[in-house]
Amino acid sequence: MRAEALKGHLDGLLLASLEAGPLHGYAVIEVLRDGSSGHFDLPTGTVYPALRRLEGAGLVQSGWSVVSGRRRRTYELTPAGRRALNDQRTLWDEFSGAVSALLRRGAEAAT
């Protein structure tokens, strides 16, 4: 997967991964990897800062817990986050539809 391909679409994926219930960062990475047949194997340096960014934007909220001696920061969607996820889905459909159409047709000669 090209490195830059994800730009601008990561937030939607993160929100989607939290839709079914709260997760901690490491688990988000696994969900994204497994749910994409290995296409998205994101480094922690990508995911952790992004989750904090979403928290800053009020789309998720986090809390600490400790599970078998390991501390976890668990993230959860806020109502605004659910709305944003909806928006992202709509935006993605428009965007991907437009790109697919353009890539497919090549384009008829103009002038």
Place this chain on the structure above:
Amino acid sequence: MRAEALKGHLDGLLLASLEAGPLHGYAVIEVLRDGSSGHFDLPTGTVYPALRRLEGAGLVQSGWSVVSGRRRRTYELTPAGRRALNDQRTLWDEFSGAVSALLRRGAEAAT
């Protein structure tokens, strides 16, 4: 359309717009706008530098012409550009498939 959405996908669209035959920059903008139902109305500050970038990468080549008093820099795909366009199409299918799957399913809870 979100501003960052396009990041990493513009090159493929530009190459696709040139597939049917040579075009100048302004015409590329029109093809992208009309071929996407207005979703992609790209500013010249996006398209012109990107075309030069593609030329630097050897994927397109350009030449000047003058049409009714206006100078035009016309771009054309190179063989490498056609190969790159093919690659972009494959990459896009993988990428968009993975994103669509993740956005759709939300994701089953993982401990």
Place this chain on the structure above:
DNA sequence: ATGAATATGTAGCAATGCTACGTATCGATT
């Protein structure tokens, strides 16, 4: 005891598209 897996985090970088300019010609309107 050693290393892999689990778990979190940051500093700094590279890439990319956009904003806001600037220049110039042509055709239509006033």
Place this chain on the structure above:
DNA sequence: AATCGATACGTAGCATTGCTACATATTCAT
């Protein structure tokens, strides 16, 4: 003739974003 919109090219600087590389710590299997 003057003005304005469309056509046509371009650049400097910015903001955002994801990645690389690193640092830390615990648990579990070898």
